[in-house]
Amino acid sequence: GExxxxxxxxxxxxxGDSAVIKCTYSDSASNYFPWYKQELGKGPQLIIDxxxxxxxxxxxxxxVTLNKTAKHFSLHITETQPEDSAVYFCAAPAASGYALxxxxxxxxxxxx
Amino acid sequence: xxxxxxxxxWVICKSGTSVKxxxxxxxxxxxxxxxxxxxxxxxxxxxATSNEGSKATYEQGVEKDKFLINHASLTLSTLTVTSAxxxxxxxxxxxxxxxAGNTIYFGEGSWLTVV
Numbered sequence: 116g117e118x119x120x121x122x123x124x125x126x127x128x129x130x131g132d133s134a135v136i137k138c139t140y141s142d143s144a145s146n147y148f149p150w151y152k153q154e155l156g157k158g159p160q161l162i163i164d165x166x167x168x169x170x171x172x173x174x175x176x177x178x179v180t181l182n183k184t185a186k187h188f189s190l191h192i193t194e195t196q197p198e199d200s201a202v203y204f205c206a207a208p209a210a211s212g213y214a215l216x217x218x219x220x221x222x223x224x225x226x227x
Numbered sequence: 228x229x230x231x232x233x234x235x236x237w238v239i240c241k242s243g244t245s246v247k248x249x250x251x252x253x254x255x256x257x258x259x260x261x262x263x264x265x266x267x268x269x270x271x272x273x274x275a276t277s278n279e280g281s282k283a284t285y286e287q288g289v290e291k292d293k294f295l296i297n298h299a300s301l302t303l304s305t306l307t308v309t310s311a312x313x314x315x316x317x318x319x320x321x322x323x324x325x326x327a328g329n330t331i332y333f334g335e336g337s338w339l340t341v342v
Contacts, residue, residue: 147329158233158320158336159271164329209273213324214261215331217271 117142117207121218129226134195136221138205139187148188151204195225229255231323233334240311247307248337250321256301257323265318277304311341
């Protein structure tokens with residue numbers, strides 16, 4: 116199945132700064148890349164996703180960029196706020212069907 | 228957005244007993260549902276994929292006789308942990324695919340503690 120590597124594992128930024136999390140994938144045929152936010156004790160929540168026919172997608176303070184040649188995609192959060200503190204996971208399609216394989220997660224801490 | 232509900236949100240059971248976790252898609256029909264397990268401070272690990280009306284497909288290393296999955300309708304899948312042991316204590320999360328597009332919707336998870 117798809118091997119997804121995610122970096123960094125932890126990230127601490129000051130409120131108002133930007134945060135960038137990067138993931139790489141192994142299967143060049145993968146065509147869908149979602150990002151999930153998981154707060155403590157809760158299930159993952161989809162925050163943004165991108166399909167392989169575009170290179171960038173934005174939704175207010177959140178953006179995702181995709182480099183198919185290099186097989187990596189990144190999450191960008193601008194003007195970070197303390198409520199952005201959570202664990203963020205990238206994902207890519209597993210070998211079969213619509214299942215997802217997840218990266219190991221990035222624990223983001225936004226300090227006031 | 229689409230809502231996936233899990234029940235119970237947390238459960239404590241004794242070693243050797245079985246426990247059932249339900250996953251429901253509340254406002255859409257889910258042709259496929261997925262079960263994940265997450266240990267503290269770790270990522271989500273796919274356990275199995277279930278399609279309505281057919282047997283689940285288990286990932287390598289997941290015991291199908293221990294983790295029984297039933298997907299009897301387009302809105303309900305259940306995971307039964309049989310003969311639970313303390314090492315089965317974990318956060319179990321289901322997700323559902325509505326049958327079109329790529330988006331997968333996740334439930335809020337169920338905490339299982341086996342004592």
